[in-house]
Amino acid sequence: MGMSILKHILIAWLLPLSLLLSASSAAAWQQLGGDPQRSATRAMPIATTPVVQWRQMLPGPAFASALSDGQSLFSVAGQSVQAWSLGTGRLLWQQNLATDLSATPVLIGPWLIVAGKDGVVRALDRRTGNAGWHYQSRDRVVAALLGNGEMVYAGAADNYLYAISAGSGELRWRFEAADYKYGGIHAPATRADNMIYVGAKNAWFHALDAHSGILRWRTHLGSAIYAAPVVADGRIYIGTYDRHLYALRQSDGEILWQTRFPDWPQGSVLLHHGRVHAACRNGELLALNQQDGQILWRIDLGSELRHGPVMGQGGRAVLGTVAGELLILDLNRQQILSRQSVGGAIHAQPILAQGGIVVTTLNGELLRLQ
Numbered sequence: 292m293g294m295s296i297l298k299h300i301l302i303a304w305l306l307p308l309s310l311l312l313s314a315s316s317a318a319a320w321q322q323l324g325g326d327p328q329r330s331a332t333r334a335m336p337i338a339t340t341p342v343v344q345w346r347q348m349l350p351g352p353a354f355a356s357a358l359s360d361g362q363s364l365f366s367v368a369g370q371s372v373q374a375w376s377l378g379t380g381r382l383l384w385q386q387n388l389a390t391d392l393s394a395t396p397v398l399i400g401p402w403l404i405v406a407g408k409d410g411v412v413r414a415l416d417r418r419t420g421n422a423g424w425h426y427q428s429r430d431r432v433v434a435a436l437l438g439n440g441e442m443v444y445a446g447a448a449d450n451y452l453y454a455i456s457a458g459s460g461e462l463r464w465r466f467e468a469a470d471y472k473y474g475g476i477h478a479p480a481t482r483a484d485n486m487i488y489v490g491a492k493n494a495w496f497h498a499l500d501a502h503s504g505i506l507r508w509r510t511h512l513g514s515a516i517y518a519a520p521v522v523a524d525g526r527i528y529i530g531t532y533d534r535h536l537y538a539l540r541q542s543d544g545e546i547l548w549q550t551r552f553p554d555w556p557q558g559s560v561l562l563h564h565g566r567v568h569a570a571c572r573n574g575e576l577l578a579l580n581q582q583d584g585q586i587l588w589r590i591d592l593g594s595e596l597r598h599g600p601v602m603g604q605g606g607r608a609v610l611g612t613v614a615g616e617l618l619i620l621d622l623n624r625q626q627i628l629s630r631q632s633v634g635g636a637i638h639a640q641p642i643l644a645q646g647g648i649v650v651t652t653l654n655g656e657l658l659r660l661q
Contacts, residue, residue, distance in 0.1 A: 607621055
């Protein structure tokens with residue numbers, strides 16, 4: 292009888308908790324692009340002219356995107372990591388790591404996992420900032436981390452991609468990209484269909500088994516790769532520094548098409564309604580036919596870009612510029628709906644969280660708009 296009562300008490304306590312965690316997860320933005328596929332899409336409305344709800348100063352310039360678990364925000368700037376109340380902007384905790392931080396972290400389970408230019412991948416308790424496990428790679432980590440379930444993937448300047456247990460910090464495997472004098476992995480990886488896809492500075496693009504790190508295929512592209520690929524419908528989309536955007540066949544890496552841009556593609560692409568939307572360093576946003584790479588339209592946004600767009604409901608998208616403007620776009624109508632200055636260059640991709648937009652800037656500010 293006692294065990295039965297205890298069982299019902301546990302169910303009554305765990306059910307609302309599980310619902311809360313599920314809702315929080317649905318509203319979360321836990322890594323670059325929001326998910327392991329780097330889709331950069333959330334089913335939430337975006338205001339035509341969002342209003343600043345709060346802004347906070349960071350301890351240095353922010354080259355990384357913020358993250359959210361649906362209740363709190365997490366940022367890295369200078370040499371420290373911060374946690375904030377998503378609703379009020381109140382500082383919850385701050386942890387100095389004594390190394391420069393520019394890689395976007397990842398949220399997995401109880402951990403906020405960050406990596407620095409000292410090559411250390413660290414797990415911090417997302418509630419308190421207290422240190423958990425750490426893993427020492429052989430060189431600096433500047434690319435955004437990738438997380439999926441129990442694993443975190445970190446590319447380093449030593450040419451290795453490291454697969455690390457998110458629970459213990461134990462190394463599961465590491466893959467060495469082809470050696471190159473000015474090589475290294477400076478591009479974030481993407482996970483789809485139990486495969487890891489990652490480009491290197493030496494222009495090789497790799498497909499690895501997610502569980503073992505075994506190379507399945509690789510393709511040489513035109514130049515250095517700095518962006519995370521996007522995978523959908525059996526194709527991989529990736530830009531390189533030869534000013535081309537490539538579509539590869541997912542199964543074997545064959546180049547299906549390549550389209551030359553007026554300048555370097557920046558960040559990951561955004562897929563919407565059969566179109567590939569890609570930012571260009573010179574300030575243009577281009578839309579290409581997903582099937583053949585033909586340019587369908589282009590918009591001059593008036594300032595240089597460093598990241599790809601993120602999208603909410605109805606084809607509305609958000610993009611920041613080096614001039615410090617936050618743009619709201621209608622991708623269906625090919626229009627700029629609004630632009631507003633946030634006071635500093637926006638190098639990192641904005642995120643969508645709980646009905647708002649969160650932006651980090653190079654002048655060291657964190658803003659939430661809604």
